[in-house]
Amino acid sequence: MSIDPSVFGGERVVLAPSILAADFTRLAEAVSLAEEAGADLVHVDVMDGCFVPNVTVGPPVVRALKRVTSLPLDVHLMVADPDGTVEWYLDAGADIVTVHVEASTHLHRTLGAVKEAGASAGVTLNPATPVHSLRDAVGYADLVLVMSVNPGFGGQRFIPRSVERVREIAELCADEGAAPVIQVDGGIDVATAPLVVEAGARVLVAGNAVFGDGDPAAALAAIRQAGESAL
Numbered sequence: 001m002s003i004d005p006s007v008f009g010g011e012r013v014v015l016a017p018s019i020l021a022a023d024f025t026r027l028a029e030a031v032s033l034a035e036e037a038g039a040d041l042v043h044v045d046v047m048d049g050c051f052v053p054n055v056t057v058g059p060p061v062v063r064a065l066k067r068v069t070s071l072p073l074d075v076h077l078m079v080a081d082p083d084g085t086v087e088w089y090l091d092a093g094a095d096i097v098t099v100h101v102e103a104s105t106h107l108h109r110t111l112g113a114v115k116e117a118g119a120s121a122g123v124t125l126n127p128a129t130p131v132h133s134l135r136d137a138v139g140y141a142d143l144v145l146v147m148s149v150n151p152g153f154g155g156q157r158f159i160p161r162s163v164e165r166v167r168e169i170a171e172l173c174a175d176e177g178a179a180p181v182i183q184v185d186g187g188i189d190v191a192t193a194p195l196v197v198e199a200g201a202r203v204l205v206a207g208n209a210v211f212g213d214g215d216p217a218a219a220l221a222a223i224r225q226a227g228e229s230a231l
């Protein structure tokens with residue numbers, strides 16, 4: 001189902017820890033840890049070994065996570081054929097489904113199908129995909145995800161140009177009279193969070209900076225504080 005609009009409302013930073021950096025043998029624990037630590041969403045990275053050079057999880061894991069958390073599931077599809085497979089993730093309980101503009105042939109139809117199913121529709125783009133490629137899609141999206149690393153792996157270094165891209169996308173949305181929430185994914189930590197929030201992002205994905213740390217709750221709180229300092 002779609003997420004409560006109050007999650008994205010107002011001047012706050014929404015935190016979406018990525019379970020890609022968690023221990024895959026103990027996902028339920030990672031998710032409840034994130035929940036107790038005040039996470040707003042659970043970011044699930046789906047990789048198919050085709051669109052990106054890595055394979056992670058699919059619908060059965062989304063369905064299993066749904067059983068162990070009340071947090072909305074934010075499913076990032078890094079797959080070659082999202083148009084043909086979004087239904088699987090909607091059926092499995094995804095609350096947000098985000099597809100790559102580079103992979104979707106029928107983006108308008110696919111975003112519509114996600115919304116029709118009652119979920120929130122996200123669109124995303126790789127670091128070197130021109131920002132203007134989203135111009136005709138932002139009006140149909142609830143969320144725009146700016147990739148700040150090349151998708152496929154956690155723990156990569158934030159690409160500095162991403163800050164400007166967030167700003168450009170915020171301007172493009174305003175030009176189009178659209179107001180999707182802007183999310184950033186890749187290399188987010190206490191240093192990069194304020195940069196992207198200042199540029200207009202309100203949803204931050206963080207994998208390694210949360211689960212790579214000995215204390216995920218403290219890490220999450222520090223990222224929130226750093227991000228909100230730029231509001």
Ligand code: DX5
Pocket residue numbers: 018020021043045076149150151152153154155156185186187188205206207208209
């Ligand atoms: C990368 C994934 C990210 C990844 C982020 O392809 O989309 O969600 O988990 O991990 P960090 O925060 O470690 O860069």
Ligand code: ZN
Pocket residue numbers: 018043044045076185205
């Ligand atoms: Zn992701």
